Amino acid sequence: MARAWHLMSRPQGMPTAENFALKDIAPELGDGMVRVKNSFVSVDPYMRGRMNDVKSYVPPFAIDAPMEGGAVGEVIESRAAGFAVGDKVMHMLGWRDEAVVPAAALNKLPELGVPIEDFLGNLGLTGGTAYFGLFDAASAKPGDVVFVSAAGGAVGSAVVQIAKARGMTVIGSAGGPEKCEFVKSLGADKVIDYKAGSLVKQLGEAAPNGIDVYFDNVGGDHLDAAFAHANKDARFAICGMIANYNKGEPTCFRFIMRIIAMRIRVQGFIYTDYAAQFPKFYEEMGGWIAAGKVKSRDTIVDGLEQQPEAFMGLFTGKNTGKMLVRL
Template sequence: MARAWHLKSRPQGTPTADNFALEPLDLPRLDDGMVRVANRWLSVDPYMRGRMNDVKSYVPPFAIDAPMEGGAVGEVVESKADGFQPGDWVLHMAGWRDEAVLPAAALNKLPDLGVEPQAFLGNLGLTGGTAYFGLLDAASAKEGDIVFVSAAAGAVGSAVVQIAKAKGMTVIGAARGPEKCDFVCSLGADAAIDYSEGPIVKSLAAAAPDGIDVYFDNVGGDHLDAALALARRDARFALCGMIDSYNSGQPASLRYIMRIIGMRIRLQGFIYTDYVPRLGEFYRDMGGWIAGGQVTARDTVVDGLEAMPEAFLGLFSGANTGKMLVKL
């Protein structure tokens, strides 16, 4: 029988295993226009923490005692829908479970780009698309810019580093610990800041004595404040996630916020789904960079549906380098 993770209670602060329960899942009948999919790869992403709160946002909150959702890649095992047949690989949002029956409209057949299927949850998926559109559109980054990236060893941040280098930019990435900083440098970053060693603003000032033109924010907090302190005139900030506040729910205190006015800094919030109509452009460019070796991936893989909450909670303790995935 199919199984799915349910949200049993809304977390107060950092989630714990007690907030989740793995339960049997009754699948709907396979009617005309429906497809049954066996999931092979599941994604966990920081934005899911916000959906665990009962607040209005750009996506509805998870319901209590109901299956959770998230990005997944699976294989069609049975189909009553035109255009889908057993053996097809598809991308969809019925994650946190091992099997799903979905209408054909909820599935995207994976294009043949010569990559492993799980890449469509990483550099060719939401994380890579977030990096691509955030850097090049929301932040209007261009050749010659000095770019600062927070959480540069994570899924989105590591993609930002590589896209920026492919576009001829100078890149400074922040990560925790020497191993992750070495990873950031291996991606081509010109410098890596270990934020656990002391105030980020001092480290960033040393790495970027002339300041920064672009900041890609995954963290918020003192990373955002340091970027404000070192921003040059007309700097552009792309804001896609502030994981530093996801569990506390408290906004950061920004000492250098007044520099937004004097330096004419542009702060642009954005969401990946804003750019769905432009995914063809993204697949073209990212597919080319992957094929040419300019963009690579390092995934952190956890095995088994039972380990899904463990993988999710690992996002908040730095357990992942690159994309965190669950393999079924």
């Protein structure tokens, strides 16, 4: 019997174990559908927003229904042309050990000689978010000074590496000495420990001539610091604001008036906006990975039973790099 995590109640602030329940499911395989045994499932900060009953770019999770998220696995049964038993695929029916997926909602994974979990990391939503956010939303170019928040996390660590691969100066922010050392090991030119004092002051010291690009995963004080030190015509790519996901009100914008004087461009974006460009992304990111210019470091939690705990760990800094659950 397959199992899936269900959202049983909407969190008020930080989610707790009581918001979730693991239940048996019995998905039927119809024509044009594929049964997949999931190998890895992803937990990502954006999932917190789907736990709220608010209008957004994706519908909220329904109460007492299986939750969704990125997953990779192997086809174990198929009633769809183009998919055979043994094919490796990616889809969005995570939070479960087995999924029945319409063929149109599956991506067959290309043979790139990398571990399957990389397609949830640097070759998937994580790396794609970094790639498209940096080069499209922020129009980053060689020579730019780039500030990256949550640089020790999944998306942030990818941003650090691909920015360096394109000849940029990178300043990363992370929490605590261990994560700061990790960000340095990725090639960041300077690293700020956001737990060690004022971000506005630290960023001013790290970037005395200001920043040209800000890649935002955090919001809050990080966004304030970026506004405070933005150069004229700076570009901000807004990927996420994890500092505010479990709070009712924003905790930033002290320096937002500089958006006028500095002509700052602030661009929100979603990974799926760029589906037409995925082949180009696979080619370039795959090349960087093969050349050793982009590396991954995953935090892996074993067992479907541990998925809510892994998810909640995203908000308390328990992950370095990508957080994955291995089934």
